[in-house]
Amino acid sequence: MYTIHPVPKCYAWGSRGSLQRMFHLDGADAQGPLAEMWFSGHAQSPSMLDVPDADGTTRQVALTEMIARDPDAMVGARGVSEFGPELPFLFKTIAADEPLSLQVHPVDFQARAGFNMENRQGIALDAPERSFKDMNAKSEMVVALEPFLASVGFAPHAFALRNLQLLRSPVARRMVQAFASGGRRGDDSFAQADMMMPVAATVWPESRKRVFRAFHTAVTAAASDPQELLDDLRQAAAQATHARNVMAFDFATRAARAFPGDTSVLALLMMNPVRLEEGESVFLPTGVPHAYIYGTGAEIMTNSDNVLRAGMTVKHKDIANLLQCVDCRPSSPVNPSDSRLGTLLMRDVVFYKPGVSEYVLAYGHVDAAEPWPIVDRLAVRYDALVQQMRGRGVVPHAGPRVLLCTQGEIVCTTETGSRTLRQGEAVFIPASDGWARVGGESGSYLMASTPF
Template identity: 30%
Template sequence: MRILKNSVKDYTWGSSSFIQELMGGRVSFRGPAAELWLGTHPMGPSKIVSEDNEESLEEVINRNPVEFLGKDAARRFPSGLPFLFKVIAAAKPLSIQVHPDRLRAREGFHRENAAGIPLGSPLRSYRDESHKPELLCALSEFHALKGFRPAGEAWALLRDLDVELGEVESFSTAKFFRNLLSMDQGAVSALLHRVSGAAKERAGTDAAIGWVFKLGLQYPDDPGCLAPVLLNLISLRPQEALYVSPGEIHAYLEGAAVEVMANSDNVIRGGLTAKRIDRTELMEALNVEEKPCSVMVPVAVGSCEMQYRAQAEEFMLSIIEVDGAHAYRSAEKRNIEVYLCTCGSGKITEAQQGCSLPFERGDSFVVPAFIASYSLTGTGKLFKVTIPSIQP
């Protein structure tokens, strides 16, 4: 069991308090703290901390990947830890975006390398070769957009905003969105000027129209302001979750959450940001399916653990809750696990040697696969990410 020291990202949309309070003084920021990264991604790698030393988590894994990741995981993921674990705290909306599938990520990464664009350049959309499925689990009330609304819903909301449309039978949400992103700026500005008055007048009648009004104040000439009536608007309560597949359009609007994804920082943006926008690439990567969005809830797998059953081979997210009467006991055979404590305190104790490590709110630690079994005691809540095993 090893304590982790993690990277914090100070993106402008971040909160001035959430991550700072979670970490309890472990990070010091005068400005916003948007994301806390736990993992080995080169843009924000974690370190293992001992009493007198700090060492890269990636280097420790690479020295003995079978013992650290697990035999099955090391065979399936020879490049190392396949997931990136985050806390995000959004005080302002994030961009409208999609993440690429494997083929597009590989092609885009090599294309930008061949063009000589530095890895850390803001002109990049592809910072690695990985696809990026992701799972977001709310820590607070969390508002998000995900996937295209059914045509009838979007058509009715656009009509409420005084947008001139044909008959609903011929309307397509995805096609309207594509046309919107393809319009010249003059036409976009004229459309948004007409919409803004209706959005202000009717902001209190529908949550999606309320978000159109809010976004219009921040990005008055951005076609992404209409996204809340074109995409499914979801409000998550704590512990409710969303799974986002590659190619699925989404935007996170407000709130704090745990997020786990394939070990990638690839983002193709379409609006609502000062960062690089590549609408042509976004439309090529886009899944245009129009359907309602479902919310995930965890499934109990024991007295202390609840799991989120996402369709991802790289990661599985769980919540572990312990109290004085109930301790969590791990399986004897498992892959690497990364923990973050979000509430309370306790200790983790190795079963064979009896070695223990205390933890409290804001602490994160890694449990290598070679530790056969362990227990968690105390009173608190922890999020655990592991690599799901593939049964033979």
Template identity: 35%
Template sequence: MELLTNEIRPYAWGSRTAIAAIQGRQVPSAGPEAELWMGAHPAAPSRLTSSGQPLNEAIAADPEGMLGAKTVGEFAARLPFLLKLLAADQPLSLQVHPTADTARRGFEAEEAAGIPVDAPERNYRDPHHKPELLVAVSDFEGLCGYRAPEETGVLLSKLQLPSLERIIGVIARDVGGSGITLATVTRALLAAPAERRAILAEEVSAAAARRVDTVPEPAATAYRLVTELSKYYPGDVGVLSPLLLNPVRLSPGEAIYIPPGTPHAYLRGVGIEIMAASDNVLRGGMTSKHVDASELLRVVDYSIYEEPVLQPTPVAPGVVEWPTPVREFRLRRFRVGGLYPTISLPTDGPQIVFCLSGRVRADDGAGEVLLGPGEAAFGAARDDGQLTLTGFGEVYQATTAV
């Protein structure tokens, strides 16, 4: 295995303590530290520490040797996943990622229109989908997927605002089924004229703040979140999203899987995130970045997401994973030490191994590295490959599911 040098993305919502503390650096850090990227994404590729070579260039120089024939056959000459350590001190934008089909067509259309790939108004920066899985490392709060419309109807009714009556009426009639109702309600909020959106956001957050202490669940949590979000993003209609989306509160080890088209927002906490390697994000609010509401409305999956929280599934002594239908990635957590001072599992595909805590020796059969907290290593694909961990600590392994 080869030790990696990884870049930290300094987005404004990032924590000044979490990533620095994990890596044993001085706390607080000089600026916000939002995401540690481990992978070969061209926007911030990891480097092979020994040579300084960016991982995407090392892969381009020897795709089959690095990724294996199976991965190259299915995903071409690119590492299909990106692993992140994410630390949010403030809410991130309300967002949706496109399906593979939408991403490919959107990318081609924007290329044909001559919009530079790094232009702020560009929606599709690459032709790939971006399903993602987030595993909580601390308590983690977010919003993920639609609630049942009846639930949204009750949450809106209890606010007792005349300006919401039309939307409540749409939900009560529920003509055409929940998908059409949710599409109509989302459009009525996100695609309303800017002035009306701002007034609605202000009215609803004021009403939620007035009632938050007197209502039972699930209204209490929804109104609390609306109230909190409106402090960060006053007048932004995205702050109403807790009324439409499922609030999720993860304990360490629990996860959320976000299929393409599923609206979501991360609110606060530290997590390990794995996704198909892509930068395609459509934002619906709570951001200073580009918002393209009409494209977002076209891409959203308006089905109800009943159970967004995933529990870890044991795969071997000391090892769990969070199964998803995605072929680009598979994430496993190893707890080495105590009863299991050495754990070994077969692994054929390319792998990135990240040590969250402790100190472990990681060996893929081609060579071993010593990993401390916050450090990661890359292992090329090997026939009859493996991962053997020895020592004491909590380690995450990212690989493909092909």
């Protein structure tokens, strides 16, 4: 196994304390708020490994270079066969003190088309106006390490209308109109939105087109007066009666404070507000609109940095491509009790297994004396699933793994050796190291791996 160094990402919405404490960084180690720490095999931001030389010295080598040298040893023959000579996942820790962009990730054919199009246009891979950094589809999963707030996917129409009808904003009223009457025969009041629908919309039901028109209205509207927008949201929130509606207004108000006058915050009132407690998770398939609002968590995703933004950002917006990718089907957030996301609970570890072939994530705790209370709490919430899964044991992994100590101290033992990790330290465990076991006296950890 190799020590792996995360790649820090500093963005305006990041935290000034959470990740700094986890990785024991002082103010000189991060330029501005620290938003993400990448454990990465992505070509544009690879992590460095400490690799020993024959003379006993150690030098740093990019993970991408190590994989290129010996892909079978690093990611395994099965991984090379299925995904090519690369790490199939990108693992991050993330901390948001302010809301971050309203965004969508593309499916595979859209990623390939967008990547090739931007290459033909001569847009550099590191250019700020670049949307497609690679040709990979991007799904992702987040696991909360502390209370984590997010807006995820479109909520049922009735929920969106209850929220929007409380507002006086002309943009919100037009969104209501899109839900109520857009698309009637002879009605061309949403012609611009209809022209921006993807080709697949020809077979969409009218209800899905109405969601698209309302969302289009929010993300393409001109900026509003910042104070008027804030006052409108606050007065509407005071009239909301259900806890989920109140939460949606809270998220939109936070976003309106962070991005004054940005009417795209109204799209959050169409979306599912989610609060995750530690250990709870949500899976984001490609095309699902989402915005993280606040909190610290672990993210794992396909090996992609493709992000299409529609608002709530100072970065490049690509509304046209986002609208071609957005999934307008109202749905509940995918959580561990859903058939698409199986969670295996044991005494001291939770396995999060979304329905993708690139990644799984484990969140675990070691303590010689006490069981982990998070497991008991999740067992109550997901009782039916726990009854199905308990007792099946852990499926061994034969692929690459990244192990991060998040608290205390842990010991990682593989077929080839053993390492002690303290908070903020991490190792890359290549496929050739075989099985891996985590133990110790007291500590918590995250392990990202492929589901082999």
